[in-house]
Amino acid sequence: MKLSPLELSASDRAKLQEVVAKGRNWQARYRAQILLYFGDGLSAKDIAALQDLNIDTVYDRRKDWLSKGFACLFDVHRSGAPPKLNAIHLEQINIWVEEKALTAPAIVARLKEECDVNVSVGTVRNALKALGIVWKRTCLSLKKNEMKSGFDEHK
Numbered sequence: 001m002k003l004s005p006l007e008l009s010a011s012d013r014a015k016l017q018e019v020v021a022k023g024r025n026w027q028a029r030y031r032a033q034i035l036l037y038f039g040d041g042l043s044a045k046d047i048a049a050l051q052d053l054n055i056d057t058v059y060d061r062r063k064d065w066l067s068k069g070f071a072c073l074f075d076v077h078r079s080g081a082p083p084k085l086n087a088i089h090l091e092q093i094n095i096w097v098e099e100k101a102l103t104a105p106a107i108v109a110r111l112k113e114e115c116d117v118n119v120s121v122g123t124v125r126n127a128l129k130a131l132g133i134v135w136k137r138t139c140l141s142l143k144k145n146e147m148k149s150g151f152d153e154h155k
Helices: 010-022 026-039 044-051 055-073 087-099 104-115 121-131 139-154
Strands: none
Touching: 010 026, 026 044, 026 055, 044 055, 087 104, 087 121, 104 121
């Protein structure tokens, strides 16, 4: 299907070129480039070949531009699964960890027992990272230090 060239105003063309040149989002840069190609009079088939895209995607970008304008360049926020641990659970985890250094599996067991929340170890690890809690292997280094000090005393 032969489409007429996309009529872009000078200001729209300048904004699209700026998105292509300086945009942080790679998807927005690709989408803006498609629109610029349409503005230059290239066919959808040629644009699809240039950007290694499906021709339907190219047509969709043009249709989105005509209906939404610049809003079509950026992805809209999509909802995902709700968080499994809310602020109260995170606060409780923080309290438990400050009292005693617990492992992630121990926290999972405690959450299930005390809060009736069933989550995976990975979810707890992500929560611990979000809280800024980091464990380091201190046990081995403490044993080494004890052994060194024990050898020094015997000499």
